[in-house]
Amino acid sequence: MNCCQSEPSAAAHDDIFLCCVCAGKYHYECLNVTHSQYVALSAEFKSSWKCPPCNNVTRRLKSNVNTPVRSYTEHATMDNSMDVSYSLEERSPPRIHHEPSLVTEKPIQTISSSDFNKFSSELNKTLSNWRSEMNKDLIQIRNDINSTMANIHKEINSLRTEQSLLKQNVLDLRNDVASLQTTTQDLTLQYDILEKRTNEMNGNKSADVELMVSTLETKIDTLEQQARQCNVEIGNLPERRNENLPALIEAMGLALKCPVTQQNIVAVHRVPHAHQQTTRPKNVIVRFTSCIHRDNLLSAFRKASFLKTDQIGLTGTSSSIYINEHLTLKKKQLFRKARDVDNYKYVWIRNATILVREREGGPSFAIRGERDLDKIRPKSAK
Numbered sequence: 001m002n003c004c005q006s007e008p009s010a011a012a013h014d015d016i017f018l019c020c021v022c023a024g025k026y027h028y029e030c031l032n033v034t035h036s037q038y039v040a041l042s043a044e045f046k047s048s049w050k051c052p053p054c055n056n057v058t059r060r061l062k063s064n065v066n067t068p069v070r071s072y073t074e075h076a077t078m079d080n081s082m083d084v085s086y087s088l089e090e091r092s093p094p095r096i097h098h099e100p101s102l103v104t105e106k107p108i109q110t111i112s113s114s115d116f117n118k119f120s121s122e123l124n125k126t127l128s129n130w131r132s133e134m135n136k137d138l139i140q141i142r143n144d145i146n147s148t149m150a151n152i153h154k155e156i157n158s159l160r161t162e163q164s165l166l167k168q169n170v171l172d173l174r175n176d177v178a179s180l181q182t183t184t185q186d187l188t189l190q191y192d193i194l195e196k197r198t199n200e201m202n203g204n205k206s207a208d209v210e211l212m213v214s215t216l217e218t219k220i221d222t223l224e225q226q227a228r229q230c231n232v233e234i235g236n237l238p239e240r241r242n243e244n245l246p247a248l249i250e251a252m253g254l255a256l257k258c259p260v261t262q263q264n265i266v267a268v269h270r271v272p273h274a275h276q277q278t279t280r281p282k283n284v285i286v287r288f289t290s291c292i293h294r295d296n297l298l299s300a301f302r303k304a305s306f307l308k309t310d311q312i313g314l315t316g317t318s319s320s321i322y323i324n325e326h327l328t329l330k331k332k333q334l335f336r337k338a339r340d341v342d343n344y345k346y347v348w349i350r351n352a353t354i355l356v357r358e359r360e361g362g363p364s365f366a367i368r369g370e371r372d373l374d375k376i377r378p379k380s381a382k
Helices: 035-040 043-047 052-062 105-227 245-255 291-304 329-339 370-376
Strands: 016-018 025-027 231-235 265-271 283-288 322-325 346-350 353-357 364-367
Touching: 105 329, 231 291, 245 265, 245 291, 283 291, 291 322, 329 346, 329 353, 329 370, 364 370
Parallel strands: none
Antiparallel strands: 016 025, 231 283, 231 322, 265 283, 346 353, 353 364
């Protein structure tokens, strides 16, 4: 069965439904289906679709519900919207079903007025309660703010008091600093005056002080040398365990043909070297009872010009022995410096005085201090 049998173009229409039972053709407009709904349908749905007459037969077979009028209108689903009954002889336009009103117009107006009055009363009550609570909260907030502001004012007053005290303390400190600056300036001025006077005194008296110190050092050295005027210093004498130094001195006198007895000796001992690393034997200091014995021994040594260890009975390798005047440390240092002067050939000691001579038969000069050395040094070496 077709929906448009009287129209010859129905079979050629593209947008149609084909019943899977009777092979009837129906336009989707005739079934109250919109174009968008038709397009949205799947091919499976279209292939299994049944026309309204076939669908009614199926319903009668499956259900015993034959009530002609129902109490309400069901909302059509997608499937139900396709099951539309109609007359083949007379086409009628699609019907629009309207649901009946549940309440009449007049009761609606009465209920709305009553509900509105009730709602207004409840709203006014709620607003009144809300306003009361808001007032309480505002009063509490105002009291808290007033209390906080009072505390803030109190703190501000306290800070102002402390600031005033701090200002006074700062003023006092400024006065103290100003006083200290004045005192410092005065002290600086006094220091400058004292420094100036000290410089003037040093400038005027430095030469005199240096001369005085040099003179005193010379006097002390002279006194020390006078205390050693009876002494001789013997160098390079080999050391032996349990050695008898007085006997060795007597043997030296015999070797130099200048007899020396133990009665002529006051003391004899070895002295340590200034440098502990040296391997040479320690020097021997001999103190005689008089300067005559010392001078005789020195003259005999100078006359002999040498003295060997085997001459005094010492075994082992023969080595030279040296006999000199016992000089102070200052004179020893001065003697070494005098020997380092290149243009003076002869340097010797006589009666604790250092003498230099430039050449054979030339005049000799006494060296008593550094100034004397500066006089004999070449100008290029100064």
